[in-house]
Amino acid sequence: MNKKSIALISALLMLFAACAGEAGPQGEAGAQGESGPAGEVSDAQVVAAVEAALAEEEAEVGGTIVIYSGRKESLVADVIAAFAAETGVTVEVRYAKSAALAGTLALEGAISPADVFLSQDPVSLGVVAKEGLFDVLPEDVLDNVPAWAVDQRGYWVGTSGRSRSLVVDTRDVTDAELPGTIYGLNDEKFRGRLGLAPSNSSFIAMVSCMIEQDGEEKVAEWLTAINGLGYTEYPKNSPQVAAAAAGELDIGMINHYYTLRTLAEAGDTPIKNVFLDGGCGAMVMPAGAGVLSSSQNKPAALAFIEYLHSTSAQEHFTNTVYEFPLVAGVTPNALLPDIDSLNSPADLNWSALALWQEKAVELIAAAGF
Amino acid sequence: MKIPKGLLFSNLLILIAFLMPVFYMIWRFFTFSRSFESFFESWNVYGLLFNTISMFFAVVFSSVLIGLLISIFLVRFDISGSKILFTLCTLPLVIPSYIGALTYVSAFSPKGIFVQIFSFTGLSEINGIDGFIGSWIVLTLFTYPYVLLICSSALRNLDSTVEEAARSLGVNRFRIYTSVVIPRLKKPIIYSGLLVGLYVISDFGAVSLMRYSTITKAIYTYYEFSLMGDPIIFYSGLLIFLALIISFIQRSSDVSRAATVSGTPRVPAKVELTFRNKIFVYLFLITVIFFGLILPITVLSYWLIRGISLGNDVRAVFGGVVGSFTASIATSFLAILISMPIVIMVSQYKSRFSSFLEKIILALYGLPHLAVGVSILFITIKIFPSIYQSFFALVISYLIVFLPQAVGGGQASMEQVKTSYIEASSGLGKSKIETFRTITFPLIYRGLLAGGALVFLSTMKELPQTLLLRPTGFNTMAVDVWSFASEGLFTQAAFSAFILLAISAIPTYILSTRNLSR
Numbered sequence: 059m060n061k062k063s064i065a066l067i068s069a070l071l072m073l074f075a076a077c078a079g080e081a082g083p084q085g086e087a088g089a090q091g092e093s094g095p096a097g098e099v100s101d102a103q104v105v106a107a108v109e110a111a112l113a114e115e116e117a118e119v120g121g122t123i124v125i126y127s128g129r130k131e132s133l134v135a136d137v138i139a140a141f142a143a144e145t146g147v148t149v150e151v152r153y154a155k156s157a158a159l160a161g162t163l164a165l166e167g168a169i170s171p172a173d174v175f176l177s178q179d180p181v182s183l184g185v186v187a188k189e190g191l192f193d194v195l196p197e198d199v200l201d202n203v204p205a206w207a208v209d210q211r212g213y214w215v216g217t218s219g220r221s222r223s224l225v226v227d228t229r230d231v232t233d234a235e236l237p238g239t240i241y242g243l244n245d246e247k248f249r250g251r252l253g254l255a256p257s258n259s260s261f262i263a264m265v266s267c268m269i270e271q272d273g274e275e276k277v278a279e280w281l282t283a284i285n286g287l288g289y290t291e292y293p294k295n296s297p298q299v300a301a302a303a304a305g306e307l308d309i310g311m312i313n314h315y316y317t318l319r320t321l322a323e324a325g326d327t328p329i330k331n332v333f334l335d336g337g338c339g340a341m342v343m344p345a346g347a348g349v350l351s352s353s354q355n356k357p358a359a360l361a362f363i364e365y366l367h368s369t370s371a372q373e374h375f376t377n378t379v380y381e382f383p384l385v386a387g388v389t390p391n392a393l394l395p396d397i398d399s400l401n402s403p404a405d406l407n408w409s410a411l412a413l414w415q416e417k418a419v420e421l422i423a424a425a426g427f
Numbered sequence: 428m429k430i431p432k433g434l435l436f437s438n439l440l441i442l443i444a445f446l447m448p449v450f451y452m453i454w455r456f457f458t459f460s461r462s463f464e465s466f467f468e469s470w471n472v473y474g475l476l477f478n479t480i481s482m483f484f485a486v487v488f489s490s491v492l493i494g495l496l497i498s499i500f501l502v503r504f505d506i507s508g509s510k511i512l513f514t515l516c517t518l519p520l521v522i523p524s525y526i527g528a529l530t531y532v533s534a535f536s537p538k539g540i541f542v543q544i545f546s547f548t549g550l551s552e553i554n555g556i557d558g559f560i561g562s563w564i565v566l567t568l569f570t571y572p573y574v575l576l577i578c579s580s581a582l583r584n585l586d587s588t589v590e591e592a593a594r595s596l597g598v599n600r601f602r603i604y605t606s607v608v609i610p611r612l613k614k615p616i617i618y619s620g621l622l623v624g625l626y627v628i629s630d631f632g633a634v635s636l637m638r639y640s641t642i643t644k645a646i647y648t649y650y651e652f653s654l655m656g657d658p659i660i661f662y663s664g665l666l667i668f669l670a671l672i673i674s675f676i677q678r679s680s681d682v683s684r685a686a687t688v689s690g691t692p693r694v695p696a697k698v699e700l701t702f703r704n705k706i707f708v709y710l711f712l713i714t715v716i717f718f719g720l721i722l723p724i725t726v727l728s729y730w731l732i733r734g735i736s737l738g739n740d741v742r743a744v745f746g747g748v749v750g751s752f753t754a755s756i757a758t759s760f761l762a763i764l765i766s767m768p769i770v771i772m773v774s775q776y777k778s779r780f781s782s783f784l785e786k787i788i789l790a791l792y793g794l795p796h797l798a799v800g801v802s803i804l805f806i807t808i809k810i811f812p813s814i815y816q817s818f819f820a821l822v823i824s825y826l827i828v829f830l831p832q833a834v835g836g837g838q839a840s841m842e843q844v845k846t847s848y849i850e851a852s853s854g855l856g857k858s859k860i861e862t863f864r865t866i867t868f869p870l871i872y873r874g875l876l877a878g879g880a881l882v883f884l885s886t887m888k889e890l891p892q893t894l895l896l897r898p899t900g901f902n903t904m905a906v907d908v909w910s911f912a913s914e915g916l917f918t919q920a921a922f923s924a925f926i927l928l929a930i931s932a933i934p935t936y937i938l939s940t941r942n943l944s945r
Contacts, residue, residue, distance in 0.1 A: 124899060152899040158651045165805075169812040171899070257651045291638045297915045305552075306537045419652045426471055
């Protein structure tokens with residue numbers, strides 16, 4: 059090996075070392091210290107360092123974070139804007155479905171530009187946790203909410219609660235004909251009267267729960283039967299509520315809050331939520347968030363999650379979105395039922411459900427949805 | 428003539444870069460973690476294939492029927508106002524299928540506009556138009572103009588000697604069409620029919636809004652479910668495969684060689700129609716124009732006015748307008764730039780490589796946008812993470828499918844640049860660059876600009892690639908229309924849809940007629 063190539067290789071190694079140093083969280087300070095020859099610190103550098111220190115004291119966080127939001131823009135944009143205004147953090151948001159973003163994050167791995175994943179369902183969060191892409195959150199953040207609404211290993215934390223429910227058109231549906239569990243919807247009397255959103259993340263979460271609780275075979279049978287009954291497909295939950303209100307749909311499988319929002323806007327709309335007596339059709343689940351290990355701005359990412367637990371954010375979730383607040387001391391909106399009166403399956407293990415997500419998607423597809 | 432090294436090199440580079448989505452798919456197909464059969468067993472592949480292919484045949488059949496009938500009526504019969512009728516019949520071409528579907532879905536939903544208008548008759552609910560029927564209607568209405576443009580131009584150039592001979596032998600007028608005229612139009616019919624077919628199997632917006640399960644809808648559904656590699660790649664690969672077959676058959680029935688005659692074609696005298704038949708023809712034309720043009724525009728106007736009266740914020744569409752223009756300008760500029768070496772090579776240095784290059788570039792036109800988008804998405808994540816979710820990657824993806832339009836524009840004008848001009852110039856001692864600057868470029872820039880304008884408009888309307896690849900915070904009018912319409916928020920979708928149509932209507936019409944009837 060000649061001298062030239064040795065020099066080239068060592069130069070490359072040095073460059074590599076420098077890059078690696080910069081990528082690490084502690085590396086930055088070290089790299090800055092080494093940047094000039096020892097003893098030669100310019101005035102400008104001193105001023106910059108002092109300014110940086112002062113800025114850190116005023117607000118602990120800054121810079122930019124990218125949020126992958128599986129929650130709709132109309133539901134969270136205000137909260138995000140308030141966070142940005144209060145902290146001075148620049149926030150970029152990529153909106154898509156929770157399951158799609160979970161899949162995207164799994165595919166991106168370490169190159170992900172995202173700092174925070176905000177999901178409408180625990181199963182999508184579980185998929186990201188399963189891939190080992192989340193940092194464990196600090197105890198005090200996890201302790202903000204009840205134990206049922208956090209990941210058992212601490213990778214993500216709930217930010218609000220929602221329940222699966224049926225939206226029914228009260229002009230065409232009587233209470234007596236409704237079943238006690240989701241399996242009861244497989245009945246001739248519901249032929250052509252059902253609506254669902256097969257690609258909705260909460261629907262997939264419900265099917266994952268059903269596989270966990272009742273076994274693959276029973277779920278596959280149910281899905282095929284529902285498809286055979288004839289159903290109306292919707293891209294998401296809100297249009298089902300609108301269709302029920304317009305009299306176009308009798309029964310839609312949704313999350314509870316769109317019905318309440320519609321009723322809050324026009325109380326005489328002839329629709330209502332029906333909460334089932336038990337099983338996964340009555341599942342209460344958290345929407346939540348986690349900080350990605352690949353984040354370059356973890357302090358701001360964590361600050362955002364803490365902000366979601368603030369009283370103002372929790373009040374937004376319950377009074378504007380009509381979800382269950384999760385932080386103690388925030389009063390649930392009056393339209394909400396008592397969360398303890400709902401019959402969600404006890405002790406659901408969210409990370410166990412996440413293992414079924416792929417199977418759930420496969421069963422939904424195989425049933426012909 | 429020997430090909431300059433620089434030209435060869437740059438074209439090879441373009442070729443490799445542009446074939447990457449296809450290469451990537453092939454590579455993924457060979458490295459699936461599961462057996463090929465398992466897809467067919469557990470992923471409803473047969474059902475989706477059946478739906479896609481039956482839609483293909485249904486729309487091709489109806490589009491050819493409508494397009495051919497209008498061509499014959501307007502070219503061969505004495506219809507007053509035929510010019511304006513022709514223009515009106517081609518205009519549905521400017522309506523992207525997802526906007527067309529939006530208008531039909533919202534007008535004919537079970538309690539939609541149609542029911543509201545006719546509620547005085549006691550009508551309270553209809554079976555909404557969706558699924559197979561809805562997709563069929565919408566795709567037919569917005570693709571038959573391709574058949575009309577291509578077949579009417581072929582019909583104009585068709586020599587009438589054979590027809591007149593048949594007529595003098597006493598063959599009745601109907602038989603003349605079925606056994607003389609239409610068989611001689613076989614090539615343009617197949618060509619335009621398959622063009623429609625390519626559009627159908629690649630279409631994503633209309634079938635999604637109509638909730639009809641085709642392969643494209645499955646791809647997008649899996650994208651939304653989660654990007655669990657295998658199924659989404661499998662369906663995208665399957666779709667590319669289907670498109671390449673159709674594209675190959677289409678290319679082999681080259682329309683320019685169809686129905687040619689030696690010398691100038693004899694133009695037959697326009698046939699006078701009886702009053703009764705004339706009424707029938709007018710009724711037919713007006714029905715088509717009503718459903719293809721008047722109804723969609725009226726429905727959009729209705730939503731627009733309702734949106735304004737509800738006080739929707741017009742400024743909400745601003746970001747989409749800026750995004751659409753930025754993307755379209757960047758893409759068309761780059762398309763012109765990249766098409767130049769290809770055009771020069773194909774027209775000036777005829778060789779086996781150049782005809783191969785031409786074939787490949789033309790085949791790119793048929794690639795389904797959604798499948799290309801999926802491929803670029805995976806390539807950028809797995810191989811080029813530095814451009815992942817970047818504006819640059821989005822533009823590359825647009826260029827792959829729209830470059831053929833720029834090449835087509837350049838090629839048409841390049842035919843004016845005779846090899847002898849170049850030889851004369853180099854004989855006079857001019858350098859290659861100077862020859863290009865003083866001779867080639869002035870002759871081809873108009874054609875390049877026309878091609879670029881076509882790319883501009885296509886980019887403006889593009890939907891599926893934008894949905895998959897757009898950078899965080901980047902928005903286009905097409906995305907706005909789509910996301911509002913898929914949520915049923917028609918008043919909000921109408922703003923962007925209207926601007927999009929207004930911008931593309933006139934130039935699309937001019938360009939598509941010129942381009943397709945060439």
